[in-house]
Amino acid sequence: MNGELSRDELVRYGRHVSIPEVGLEGQRRLRASSVLIVGAGGLGSPAALYLAAAGVGRLGLVDHDRVELSNLQRQVLHDTGAVGTPKLDSARARLEGLNPHVEIETFETRLDSGNALEILDEWDFVVDGSDNFPTRYLVNDACVMLGTPFAYGAILRFEGQASVFAAPGGPCYRCLFRDPPPPDLVPNCAEAGVLGVLPGIVGSIQANEAIKWLAGIGDTLAGRLLLIDALRMEFRSLAIPPDPECVVCGPEPSVTELIDYERFCGGPQEGGATEDGDRSAQTEGAMDELDIDVHELKRRIDAGEPFQLIDVREDYEWAICNLEDIGARLVPLATLPEAVDGLDPSTPLIIHCRSGPRGDRAVAYLRAVGLERAVNLAGGILAWAEEIDPDMPQY
Structure with a gap:
């Protein structure tokens, strides 16, 4: 393939060539x-x-x-x-x-x-x-x-x-x-x-x-x-x-x-993103036994009730915003099995991620290994920011 663009190519890529940052030289680079x-x-x-x-x-x-x-x-x-x-x-x-x-x-x-x-x-x-x-x-x-x-x-x-x-x-x-x-x-x-x-x-x-x-x-x-x-x-x-x-x-x-x-990676998987999908914050009282909403978490905090709060997001997400001031502990989802022995099965365990799905998976895993008091914070830290702490950064 020679370095010169044909007449057809000059017409085809004309909108590229007319951009100064691309031009003929940039288009030749793409072609090569x-x-x-x-x-x-x-x-x-x-x-x-x-x-x-x-x-x-x-x-x-x-x-x-x-x-x-x-x-x-x-x-x-x-x-x-x-x-x-x-x-x-x-x-x-x-x-x-x-x-x-x-x-x-x-x-x-x-x-x-x-x-x-x-x-x-x-x-x-x-x-x-x-x-x-x-x-x-x-x-x-x-x-x-x-x-x-x-x-x-x-x-x-x-x-x-x-x-x-x-x-x-x-x-x-x-x-x-x-x-x-x-x-x-x-x-x-x-x-x-x-x-x-x-x-x-x-x-x-x-x-x-x-x-x-x-x-x-x-x-x-x-x-x-x-x-x-x-x-x-x-x-x-x-x-x-x-x-x-x-x-x-x-x-x-x-x-x-x-x-x-x-x-x-633990075997073949058909899916593949650790990222959360969306899970809209649900209204108070609409949770099932695997979930609590942010208002219930706030009530437990105000009442001084004991609980363990685990954040299963990644390090970079924790750096944007976190609930460390109310006792959250970062345990990225990939490392959750390694942290199981350090969790108290007798104390309620509240899991959260960004908006919910990773927390759901973490709760299912934790209950399967015997931590039956694990629940997910529905809507995750995004729901907390939207409904409890509007000054918290969102992403």
Whole structure:
């Protein structure tokens, strides 16, 4: 492929070329670049469409699934006629129809420790559109080892996250989530649902990050985590510093080759986001025996009743806002099994997260291991901020 754009390409990409920050040079860079997309589903669909439309010269797709009717609510690469066929067949036809100048390469296989380094090698950028923890940690570790940056995305219900990991000098996914939570504590999209347009938003952000990186323009999300709340239409960006003790990208890594990620993550999972989805704050008196609302918690505080308050969010969320002043203790969901022995089964145990779903999972787990007085704070710390402490920061 020579360096000059054809007349057709000049017309096709004219709106890019007319942007001073992109111009002919930026468009040539895109044409000479390559992106591998892991997953041709909810996130991979918009990412692939926009990267192909943008004129990235070579696109790779990794997927081993077939199109299902339930996919079509959000996986816009595919249509009704493709139901039952391999996703990669549908994706190739759509992308080649969108832009015949883009070379499409497909890998109809499940990404694993045995093939990841070979498949991910020799791509300029990776878009992680996976929906499960084993693949997410696998992509991260492989990209760190190969020195290839990747755009991360995750979705559940109304909420999403995006970032760029494994960029030079920046953090990797394990700097943010060192260990995965136990699989029985994690809701998946089939159970919890996902707003159909949300993967379009997050996948487009991933494509945007890839385009900026390849064209050498703007500031990427490397070193930042973008939090998206589609229900409230709010965006928040948080700094993510590299972890000097990271087992993969730290100065003295202990993980120097790919591992058994299914075993590391506790077995195969169909879902994959630890992020909360939305759970609207419920009214007082409407809770079941597994929940209490924020007004009941406030009553117990005012009455001086004993209880244990456990926050199962992540460190970065605790830094934004927390209930430490009323005795909350941070135990990230992934570490909950390690903390069980330190919990008093005779004292009421109140679990909270941001808005509810992680707390539900934590309560189910705790009751299963014998802590029958565990309940979830319905609506989480978001409900506390909205109904009890309006001065508390929200995110």
